[in-house]
Amino acid sequence: MCFPAVAFFLIFSYMPMPGLYLAFIKYNYSDGIFGSAFAGLENFRFLVMTGDLWRLTFNTIAYNIAFILLGNMLQITVAVLLNEMRSKWFKKVSQTMMFLPYFVSAVLIGLIAYNILSYDYGILNSVLHSLGLDPVKAYSSPGAWPFIIVITYLWQSTGYGSIVYFAAIMGLDSEIVEASEIDGANAFQRIRYIVLPWLKPTFIILLLFSLGGILKGNFGLFFNLVGANNTALYASTDIIETYVFRSLMTNFNFSMGSAVSLYQSLFGFIVVLSANWLVKKVSPDNSLF
Amino acid sequence: MDETFVSAHKKTDASGLVVRWIGYLFIGFFALCCLLPFLLVLGTSFTSESAIKLSGFNFWPKEFSLFAYKIVFENPDLIIGSYIVTIVMTIVGTAVGLLLVAMTGYALQRPDFMYRNKISFFIYFTTLFSGGLVPFYLLITQYLHLKDNYLAVLLPGLLSPFLIIMMKSFVRSIPHAITESAKIDGAGDFRIFLRLILPMTTPALATIGLFIALGYWNEWYNSMLFLSPDMKYRTLQLFLYNVITSADFVRNSAASSNVQLRDVPLESMKMATAVVATGPVILFYPFVQRYFIKGITVGAVKG
Numbered sequence: 001m002c003f004p005a006v007a008f009f010l011i012f013s014y015m016p017m018p019g020l021y022l023a024f025i026k027y028n029y030s031d032g033i034f035g036s037a038f039a040g041l042e043n044f045r046f047l048v049m050t051g052d053l054w055r056l057t058f059n060t061i062a063y064n065i066a067f068i069l070l071g072n073m074l075q076i077t078v079a080v081l082l083n084e085m086r087s088k089w090f091k092k093v094s095q096t097m098m099f100l101p102y103f104v105s106a107v108l109i110g111l112i113a114y115n116i117l118s119y120d121y122g123i124l125n126s127v128l129h130s131l132g133l134d135p136v137k138a139y140s141s142p143g144a145w146p147f148i149i150v151i152t153y154l155w156q157s158t159g160y161g162s163i164v165y166f167a168a169i170m171g172l173d174s175e176i177v178e179a180s181e182i183d184g185a186n187a188f189q190r191i192r193y194i195v196l197p198w199l200k201p202t203f204i205i206l207l208l209f210s211l212g213g214i215l216k217g218n219f220g221l222f223f224n225l226v227g228a229n230n231t232a233l234y235a236s237t238d239i240i241e242t243y244v245f246r247s248l249m250t251n252f253n254f255s256m257g258s259a260v261s262l263y264q265s266l267f268g269f270i271v272v273l274s275a276n277w278l279v280k281k282v283s284p285d286n287s288l289f
Numbered sequence: 290m291d292e293t294f295v296s297a298h299k300k301t302d303a304s305g306l307v308v309r310w311i312g313y314l315f316i317g318f319f320a321l322c323c324l325l326p327f328l329l330v331l332g333t334s335f336t337s338e339s340a341i342k343l344s345g346f347n348f349w350p351k352e353f354s355l356f357a358y359k360i361v362f363e364n365p366d367l368i369i370g371s372y373i374v375t376i377v378m379t380i381v382g383t384a385v386g387l388l389l390v391a392m393t394g395y396a397l398q399r400p401d402f403m404y405r406n407k408i409s410f411f412i413y414f415t416t417l418f419s420g421g422l423v424p425f426y427l428l429i430t431q432y433l434h435l436k437d438n439y440l441a442v443l444l445p446g447l448l449s450p451f452l453i454i455m456m457k458s459f460v461r462s463i464p465h466a467i468t469e470s471a472k473i474d475g476a477g478d479f480r481i482f483l484r485l486i487l488p489m490t491t492p493a494l495a496t497i498g499l500f501i502a503l504g505y506w507n508e509w510y511n512s513m514l515f516l517s518p519d520m521k522y523r524t525l526q527l528f529l530y531n532v533i534t535s536a537d538f539v540r541n542s543a544a545s546s547n548v549q550l551r552d553v554p555l556e557s558m559k560m561a562t563a564v565v566a567t568g569p570v571i572l573f574y575p576f577v578q579r580y581f582i583k584g585i586t587v588g589a590v591k592g
Binding site: 001002004005006008009011012013014015016017018019020022033077078081082084085086087090093094095096097098099100101103104105106107108110111112114115116118120121122123125126155158159160163164166167170186187188191212219220224227228241244245247248249254257258260261262264265266268269272 | 303304305307308309311312313315316317319320321322323324326327329330333341342344345346347389392393395396397404408411412415416417418419420421422423424425426427428432433444445447448453478479482503506507508509510514526529530533534556559560563566567570571574575578581582585586
């Protein structure tokens with residue numbers, strides 16, 4: 001019964017792997033993969049020399065760290081606060097509203113950002129104008145984009161992500177909570193000393209999973225927010241995946257794209273292995289494999 | 290004694306009240322932030338182009354107008370075509386994908402299946418290491434010859450390691466004794482799977498099916514890579530992407546209606562198309578949301 005799945009992964013995941021050979025050649029469309037000249041590490045040398053590799057690595061990792069840390073913090077906050085609420089109606093309605101952004105396509109998210117940030121028509125500039133402030137040119141100021149992208153990520157993922165933590169809180173034994181109340185713990189102390197420590201294992205597991213993807217970007221988010229060819233913003237918005245996409249679709253530089261992909265896969269692989277090794281040392285029950 | 294107990298309890302109540310109010314304010318604010326952008330798109334789609342040019346996008350149409358929708362539907366050929374492609378893709382992809390995920394998940398947790406660990410790793414490994422976009426693109430276009438073929442969008446979305454792992458942990462809660470006793474009664478593996486296992490995993494199937502369906506409905510990435518503009522009908526989100534990013538695309542598709550090119554309401558048409566392309570998902574989602582929550586919850590508890 002596994003056969004279709006094995007065939008599927010063999011074709012769509014394993015067959016492209018030898019294609020990474022592209023990273024070591026100077027690909028020429030007419031000669032094909034095996035006719036093109038072997039270039040050794042020339043592609044990688046070029047990436048290091050131009051500084052592209054450093055910029056891509058820095059952006060990708062910095063964004064992911066912000067996503068992971070702020071994302072989990074906000075998800076935990078929302079889950080804890082939801083748990084404190086009494087009104088069932090409010091809980092249901094607010095959860096439905098927070099879940100909404102998860103359901104729509106990345107394309108629509110890009111349009112929503114445009115709705116807010118567009119220089120001529122965006123609602124942000126309307127508001128700034130009515131307050132007597134100067135309008136902002138979001139689509140040509142690289143400095144603003146780390147905030148825009150992180151906020152959009154949080155906006156989109158918090159409702160969905162908080163469910164896991166909420167479910168974990170539900171598993172907390174109510175007797176412990178009651179006992180703490182009899183001992184005189186107030187709500188803040190209860191959250192600080194019982195609920196948060198209870199969520200630690202869940203947090204570690206999710207952290208591990210996300211560490212594995214620390215060199216993988218959220219392509220849909222970046223591509224649809226920033227646009228395909230907005231060179232003005234590359235310094236702060238170009239991540240590994242947008243670079244690879246461009247090298248395939250705009251520059252037709254297949255070898256360079258593959259070189260970056262190979263770097264991404266190897267680096268990511270090492271990060272997962274070391275993270276797993278670390279967790280195995282600290283708390284063996286939580287390691288992935 | 291009694292007095293201290295009462296005062297301690299009162300203190301708890303006060304702090305509980307504070308936390309609760311923080312919660313109502315914080316969650317209320319955040320939930321509004323999640324909802325309002327959608328209302329902004331909706332409101333703008335009903336605003337006349339001249340009002341947008343004058344005062345920008347707004348929640349409430351300053352000058353109510355159905356013109357953008359009229360143009361979108363005046364020439365319904367393209368959008369209906371995209372709808373059909375997306376609907377067929379979603380139905381076929383979900384049905385086939387779900388069956389494959391269920392089969393794989395069931396087989397991989399059967400204790401009497403010898404290679405289960407090896408195959409599990411074979412599948413899990415693909416999340417650790419991959420060939421990347423360029424070789425994948427070359428595989429689809431030059432070796433499988435699927436450029437401008439709907440299969441290029443349909444096939445890669447069928448399975449994912451994440452969903453298989455999720456299914457595996459669901460099926461694990463069904464005692465293996467059921468499989469064994471059915472085997473003794475003479476049922477074959479497929480019969481056991483179809484007649485016994487599938488009916489018992491309905492909640493899992495619902496959740497995973499929703500994940501796959503949502504993926505196909507919102508699919509734009511593979512469509513953009515593999516379905517070129519030579520194809521008349523492409524997926525709905527790609528259609529929306531083209532309307533958003535290409536003024537030429539909008540002018541061309543509006544050309545056959547009786548509108549002067551300079552009168553084409555570029556901005557409000559983007560919003561109207563977004564509403565049309567997103568509509569069904571938004572309408573369905575309050576009903577399917579609880580399945581999602583259930584599914585994620587069970588997955589989370591089991592780890």
